[in-house]
Structure formats: C-alpha cells, structure tokens
Amino acid sequence: MTARILKLMLWAALAVGVLELSARLFLFPQYTAMLPDMYWQHPVLGHYNKPNLAVRRFNPMNYDVINHTNSLGMRGREKDRERELAGVWIAGGSNTFGGYVSDGDVFAAGLKRYDIWAANLASEGHSIASQAAMLRVLAREGYRPRSVVLVLSMYFAIRDYSNDFSALTEPLAGSLSGAPVSTKTARQNLIAAMTDTREALPNDFQAIRARLLKSSALYGWFKVGTMGVPVLRDWTLRAGLRNDLDFVQNFDLKLLRPLTDDNPGRGEIESTADYVAAVSKMVKEMFDVPFGVLILPAHHQLHPESFARYVAHHGLTGQDLEPLRALTALKAALERRDIPFLDTFPALRDSGIARFTFPDDGHLTAEAHRIVARVLANWLKNDMRSGAPKVPVPR
C-alpha cells in the first residue's frame, strides 16, 4: 500500500513537472517572467539593474512590455548610451525606471521627442541615497551631464535621511572598469555565504510564493493569468485572494495628518529636503551643472476616489487625512532651500485622462509618462536652467 502511494506521488510529481515544462516551453512561457531576474550585485552600488537586459514584464490587463538596459545597466538601448549620458541625468526609483512601460514610453526616453537626450539612472527599489551613489560612480568613470534631475516619487520618498549622508562622501567600494575592490574580507565572505546557504530555502509562505512566481509558469498562470479573465479577476478580488490596489498604503499616515509641531512627519519632510539640498550641493561641486527635482505623485494623490475607498476600508474616516498635505509641505521646504522643482501633479490632474496608474499596480502608465515627459521637457528648456519660475504652469 505504502509503495503504491509512493509510486502514485512520484507519477503525480512527474505529471506536474511535465505540465510545468510544457507550460514554460510552449503553452505560456511569458508566465515565468512574473518576477524576472533583473538585478545583480553591482561592483559599487550593490543592488542594481543587470546590464544588457531584454526582459519581458507581463501582467494581463496591465502591461506587456520589454525592458532593455544598456551595458551599464541603465534603462535604454546600448546604441544610445553615450549620447544619453552626455545629456540630462535623471535619477530616481521604480517610477523613473518605468519597468511596466516600454523603453520609448518611459518619460526619460520620451524627452527625445522634444530634442532632449537623457540618461535614466534609476533602478527599482533605489532610494535617493542609492541614486546619489550612482551619480558619484558615473562622475568617477569620467561622465558629465548637462544637468541633473532627481525624481521624488511620493511613495514613501519622505522619511528621515539623517543616516544616509555618508552615501554622499564615503569612499566608493569598487570600480566599473578596473580591478575589483571590496570592503569585505574573505573571512566575512565565507561566513556570509554559509549564512546565506542556511537561509537559501524559503522559510515562510511569502518566500515560497515569491519563489514560485519567479520560477513556475503554472503558478504564474494561476496567480496572474487569471486576471486576464474578467470573471475570475473580479472573483479573486472579491474573495480577497489578491490585493485591491486602492487599499494598499501609499504613505506613512502621519504625513497625511495636520503637520503640527508634535507630528514627527514634519521633521521627516525637513530631513528629505535637507538631503536633496546635500545632493544638489554634491552635483554642483562635481559637475557645476543645473540641478532640479521632479515630483511624481502617488496613486492616492492622483485618484481621490481611491483614497476615499482606502480611508473607508481601513476605518480612518474623520481623522483629517489629506493626501496632498505632505506634497505641499515638501515643496515649501524645497523652496526655502532654493532647490528648483517641478511638481507634475497639476499637469497630470488637468490632463483629462481617467487613469494614471495600472489597475493592479500603482506605477505610472505610459500615458502618464508621456505627460510627465512633456512638462519635464518644457521645464528643462525654459525654466530649470534659467532658474525662473520654480513651479511652471502646465501646458
């Protein structure tokens, strides 16, 4: 009996394996790319985009695009690399990298439509500090921009940066082109590798899900492919099998409350502005070129009805929460430090398009990227360099 059960289990495992292999090779290979392997340990920055990527990002009813990176890991094509690096440098996180829109639709690339060449230095998951290090890496490699734009996406960009100032001055660990350099000894590497081996197996449900999403076409299809079927899509949402985008937190709640003296959010806004000012000073010292900030609003700021649902769902009604409060305070803080900035919220709000983010993901859509590219191009040409109006009128 035991032998029969064992045999049955082995045959079942084989059947699943064959099904999985067929799914990967023939049926729906795109579903193995739900969490594509896009990052590597950069010799200097650590977590950064792999160079020379051509990765498909696929999610039915949301996006189906290919992300390319050049030989330095920056979003875009290798053939344009030098020209882009001789232009405007745009530093930012995931919304700047634009992983869910195609190469030409990312707002940094969209500037070409206005005769502006820009290098997209961003990486998904990168903070201002990591991007500041990226600026230093490029400077050390001998590149020089025409100007630098730091993108502040309002998703959790405002925080306490007091521990991040060292990223602006500490020695860079390695080199992109020369001999390898490390700050870790072989003893530390050996111990870290042993620890990683111990932790290599997924030890919780989330880790198992992430592993499956990364590697299994069958799981990817069940998890994401079903979203392409409207009935299943609605049902999984109602049944709570996947997150409703509106209910996902966009900001630290204290930043939405009145910014009174006892609200620590006020200090975080000042800290963010201080850090941006330090980056601006670093850019001035390294390159002596114009520096400015581009502000990208978050899903709840762009879609007030979504924010209302969020408030109602989490029982936050009556707490005087205002999604634009921190944005307004940040702009004032930047203004006090004489940092030029472009707030894209008015241009997006007045654009007339109904939806700025994907149905199941809070990143900006291609349409929103195009609007950002238009207002940014206008700002770069007319305002930022001259230092005239810091909040340009959207056109």
Place this chain on the structure above:
Amino acid sequence: MIGIDPISADSLAFATVAFGVIALAWSRASRWFPIGLAIASLVVLATWLRPLDIAALALFVGPPYFAIHQLWGQKQGSATRTAIVVIVWEVLLFIYLRKYEWVGDVSWLDHPVAIIGLSYMLFRVIHLIVEAPNMGHLPFGPLNYLSYIFAFWTLLSGPIQRYEAFVQGMSTAGRPAPDKALAAAHRMVNGLIKAFVIAPVFLRSSDIAALTSADANWLDFAIVLYSYPIYLYLNFSGYTDIVIAIARLCGVNTLPENFNRPYLARNLPDFWSRWHMSFGTWIRHYVFTPLSKFLLGATPPAAHNTMLAISVVVTFFVVGAWHGTTLNFLIFGLLHAGAIIVGAFYGGILKSILGKKRRKEFESHIVVRALSTVLCFHFVAATVLLFPNSVSSLASTLTQFWG
C-alpha cells in the same frame, strides 16, 4: 530567449526531464528509451539556442554525420583523407564559433552565435570520426548520433563517453535492481548537496577582490587560495555524481567516472589522471599519444626529450584552449605544461643521482609523498585562480595585498 529559461542542471525543468527518462526506462515502454533520450536531449538543448545558434549547430554536427556514415567500418580507401578534412572543418568552425579572444580583434569573430556544450560535442565528433573505421560492428544512425552528441546528461559538463560505451549503455537501459537504484539515488543526493549547497559557499569566498579590503590578512589569502579549487571540485564532481546517478537510474551503467581524489595527486601527470578523467583520457588518446609518436618517429633519439617536451606543450595548449576562450586559460595550460616538463627534468636528475631503484624508494617515502601532494595541490590551487580572474586583476590585487 525571452520567456524561456535555459534548462540548467540546477533547475526544476532538468529534474523533470531526468525523472521523465527514468520513468520511461522503468516503464513497460523502455524499448523506446533511446528515442526518449533523444527527445529529452533536444528539448534541453533547444532551451539554450536561438535560431542562429541552431543554424550554426547544424553546420557543426551535420557534415560530420555524413562523413562518419561514410567512414563507418571502412578501413580502406580515402578514409584517412576524409577524416582529416572533416576534423579540420570541425576545429576551424569550433575556433570561429567559440570566438577565441587571443585569436585577435578581428571583425569576422564578432558574431552573436553561442552554443552550449560545444567543446564536449567537438570531442565526441572527433572521437567518432577517428574511430568510425573500427566501429563497423556497432549500430550507427541519426538517432544514435543525435543522442550520443546531445545526450542531455552529458551535454553541459561531460563526462566524455566513448561511443561503444554509449551503445552498450543504451542496450542495457531499463529498471535497475533495487540496491543499484538506491545506490544511484544516494549518489544523486550527494551530488546535489556537493554542487548546489556546499560549492556555492566556497565560490563566494574565492573572490580575490576580498584581498583589497583594508582588513585583509594572510588568513584571507589562504581562504581565497583554497576556496576556488574546493568550489571547482565540489561543483564539477557533484554535477558528475548527479548525471552518472541519473544514467544509472535508467539502467545505463557506462558513463565513465570523472574524478578519483584529484587533490591527493603527487604530481601533475597523476593529477590529470585523477581530475576530469574522461577529458584526460581523450586528450592523451587523441592529442598527446599520436603527436608524440609522430615526433619521436620523425626525429633521432637525441632529440626525443625535446620532442616529448614539445608534445607536452602542444597538449596543454589544447587543454588550456579547451577550458576557455581567454588568454588566462592558455596561460593555465602552459603553466601546467611547464611544470610537467620541470617535474620530468627533476625526475631525470634524481634518477641520475640515485639510480632507478633508490629514486623509487625516495619517492615512495611517506614524507616525500606528503610533500609532493601538498606541492602539487598548491600549484593547482594557484593556477586555477586564472579561471575566474583576469591576469591583470590578479596581478593588481596581489600587488596591492603584498604591497
């Protein structure tokens, strides 16, 4: 290709393919095993190739098939000439497809073709071409040819199997006895642990960049020096354990062993008879022996030592070039050739001083044996550092460390 992950030995897809062929071998349909193996191998190979790679691969394995077919069991006539022409074609195409860095910065090498396992395919094809006239008693056809050249279990890292052993293995495919199956499964688990759990630990600690850290000391140097050879052995022998176990679970017992405690070797010839043994055998059989025979036959006895030295250098030039396309691998091969020649010279001096018998006694002494083993291991450990590092980065890192 976007969307399709190549099937590597550490993937679930590889496990599925392996379990699929094992299930076929164990089933009532085991007579279809050779076809199943061919299909499985083509599926694995296909995941690694783009259309241009497939076209290049067809050029690489197509012409030899017809030549081998023509030469099969034919000892007379133009066999030698045909064999030479096809071997030259294969070697030139191999050099072109592999894009050897040291060939020079020439535009015709700038192509996008990349074929996995090409080095192993080359050895199998040359073996078939050379031995075809003597293997007329064995079956040969497109199915056997494809299965032999592309066998998924030896596609990525060997071992290099002889064709007669392959044919014999196919004839015994089926369900092994329970004790043999259990032993094979045990070996597979050992291989998995060696290759994919323990080996990666040592890969990380072998990073020479760690020697540039301000806190690096001699302990770090020792960790870096020993980590890479440990990684290399565990990874490679672990992989060999896995593929031999898969074959044995299919009732195929003829995949050759590849390792015999190589780091216990007392000298480099001994090392190369214990490390990647199927490769060492092939090189000896098809490069060193014919070349040295030819050179010794063509020169007077006074020049024989020089001819043997030339044979060693040429053989290890091939060894280096086979292992990788950069200059590092050539330097690796030539260092080994140099050390073997120095070793032979030292042996000659010992013999002239001590005589044959006392030299043997001296070399058998436990202290001398231990010292020889330690010296040989350290030479190997130092030279394999050329595999993952460029000469310039090794030089600058070590200069910085010692400076």
